Amino acid sequence: MISQRRLEDPGKRKRLELRLRTTLAGKKVLIVYAHQEPRSFNASLKRVAVDELSQQGCTVTVSDLYAMDFEPRATRKDITGALSNPEFFSYGVEAYEACKKRSLTSDIIDEQKKVQEADLVILQFPLYWFSVPAILKGWMDRVLCQGFAFDIPGFYDSGFLKDKLALLSLTTGSTAEMYTKTGVSGDFRYFLWPLQHGTLHFCGFKVLAPQISFAPEIASEEERKGMVASWAERLKTIWNEEPIPCTPDWYFGQ
Amino acid sequence: MISQRRLEDPGKRKRLELRLRTTLAGKKVLIVYAHQEPRSFNASLKRVAVDELSQQGCTVTVSDLYAMDFEPRATRKDITGALSNPEFFSYGVEAYEACKKRSLTSDIIDEQKKVQEADLVILQFPLYWFSVPAILKGWMDRVLCQGFAFDIPGFYDSGFLKDKLALLSLTTGSTAEMYTKTGVSGDFRYFLWPLQHGTLHFCGFKVLAPQISFAPEIASEEERKGMVASWAERLKTIWNEEPIPCTPDWYFGQ
Numbered sequence: 001m002i003s004q005r006r007l008e009d010p011g012k013r014k015r016l017e018l019r020l021r022t023t024l025a026g027k028k029v030l031i032v033y034a035h036q037e038p039r040s041f042n043a044s045l046k047r048v049a050v051d052e053l054s055q056q057g058c059t060v061t062v063s064d065l066y067a068m069d070f071e072p073r074a075t076r077k078d079i080t081g082a083l084s085n086p087e088f089f090s091y092g093v094e095a096y097e098a099c100k101k102r103s104l105t106s107d108i109i110d111e112q113k114k115v116q117e118a119d120l121v122i123l124q125f126p127l128y129w130f131s132v133p134a135i136l137k138g139w140m141d142r143v144l145c146q147g148f149a150f151d152i153p154g155f156y157d158s159g160f161l162k163d164k165l166a167l168l169s170l171t172t173g174s175t176a177e178m179y180t181k182t183g184v185s186g187d188f189r190y191f192l193w194p195l196q197h198g199t200l201h202f203c204g205f206k207v208l209a210p211q212i213s214f215a216p217e218i219a220s221e222e223e224r225k226g227m228v229a230s231w232a233e234r235l236k237t238i239w240n241e242e243p244i245p246c247t248p249d250w251y252f253g254q
Numbered sequence: 255m256i257s258q259r260r261l262e263d264p265g266k267r268k269r270l271e272l273r274l275r276t277t278l279a280g281k282k283v284l285i286v287y288a289h290q291e292p293r294s295f296n297a298s299l300k301r302v303a304v305d306e307l308s309q310q311g312c313t314v315t316v317s318d319l320y321a322m323d324f325e326p327r328a329t330r331k332d333i334t335g336a337l338s339n340p341e342f343f344s345y346g347v348e349a350y351e352a353c354k355k356r357s358l359t360s361d362i363i364d365e366q367k368k369v370q371e372a373d374l375v376i377l378q379f380p381l382y383w384f385s386v387p388a389i390l391k392g393w394m395d396r397v398l399c400q401g402f403a404f405d406i407p408g409f410y411d412s413g414f415l416k417d418k419l420a421l422l423s424l425t426t427g428s429t430a431e432m433y434t435k436t437g438v439s440g441d442f443r444y445f446l447w448p449l450q451h452g453t454l455h456f457c458g459f460k461v462l463a464p465q466i467s468f469a470p471e472i473a474s475e476e477e478r479k480g481m482v483a484s485w486a487e488r489l490k491t492i493w494n495e496e497p498i499p500c501t502p503d504w505y506f507g508q
Binding site: 040091092131137156198252 | 341346
């Protein structure tokens with residue numbers, strides 16, 4: 001806690017602000033962004049995140065998956081060298097071996113470098129079928145391979161990305177009311193389980209609370225602006241946030 | 255219920271068998287299959303399903319997604335005619351309009367025809383990140399569009415595919431013990447929610463119990479054979495099965 005008194009001392013305040021800026025200046029953020037339209041609401045959320053985090057002095061990198069025409073299919077093309085077993089193709093085994101030998105295809109290696117450098121990874125996407133769009137699912141399937149993001153052992157709390165933060169920022173088609181325990185689509189936390197726990201936490205990420213912008217398509221212009229503003233506002237203090245407890249109780253408890 | 259006495263009457267038994275075969279002969283099954291390797295365990299499960307269902311007299315169609323190099327990305331290429339709004343691309347809106355005007359790209363229409371004709375859709379896949387591989391996620395994102403699989407209103411129990419059955423047949427990397435309420439990965443039903451409830455049930459499908467083959471890669475050859483055999487055995491009486499209650503309680507209850 002910073003006491004009010006301390007903040008009232010102009011000299012101390014300046015030094016504190018400087019220290020804060022120096023800390024944040026070193027922070028690196030990767031935004032993995034999955035929307036086709038540059039004028040979309042998702043694009044606005046991505047843009048304010050880039051602006052706000054850059055203003056803080058963070059280095060922000062964006063992987064714009066549709067613009068990159070990112071490959072979602074996990075195939076043998078992902079391995080550039082010889083296969084470990086050409087007679088029987090197991091994607092998991094081959095990607096693991098290729099990762100160790102640095103013979104994964106370049107688009108995967110590029111993304112892995114971005115993840116490796118990031119202190120915080122933000123996934124920005126519209127919810128498709130209670131999950132990420134296929135192009136972003138492909139990013140998860142191909143980039144977060146064994147040997148890079150985890151190993152056996154070396155998962156969940158010992159996942160290789162355990163010194164990093166991750167955050168899902170997503171938009172829904174349905175209203176917040178539908179995503180409640182008594183709503184037809186169930187609590188929104190139910191659909192977060194495979195993404196936050198099964199994927200991000202499995203790789204070791206500390207997961208920050210999700211940023212869910214409900215039903216922007218049926219919201220008023222003012223409401224949409226409010227949702228964008230509240231995301232920007234949250235990002236101002238994002239580095240002070242504590243991760244959620246990534247346990248079944250957070251998702252399915254009362 | 256068929257009484258034992260009735261079965262003991264050879265004439266009646268023959269007529270019953272004939273009636274059963276006639277009923278099943280009319281049944282159509284679509285298997286959407288997502289594995290890269292024809293000699294894989296997933297391929298074995300797909301093959302016995304084709305064999306068993308064909309022997310019953312069903313018509314079985316397989317969409318072999320990797321062999322088809324199926325496109326997972328939802329982009330404007332999916333709309334062959336003019337866009338409803340060329341200034342602002344919304345995939346959901348454009349796919350809906352294109353579906354009504356029959357101007358979706360041919361690979362989507364082909365898959366929709368297969369789904370339309372099927373009485374039962376089986377999704378056969380290895381679990382990737384608590385979900386389907388991206389290539390199969392893309393099949394869901396692109397094929398099950400508004401106007402074809404559902405409308406607003408016209409979802410969940412009134413989804414357009416409400417006279418059909420669906421079943422997930424999947425393999426895991428982890429053991430059954432890990433997928434329990436007290437296991438590190440939580441109950442396996444948790445990760446089924448977005449797929450079975452959020453996708454299949456949303457489109458109206460009646461969902462049959464999942465067929466989960468746990469950790470075939472670390473099982474013995476005998477255990478693997480047992481898993482394939484039990485899937486074939488189950489399929490013998492698949493048409494007598496009752497769908498699961500697709501409610502939060504099935505997934506998250508005690």
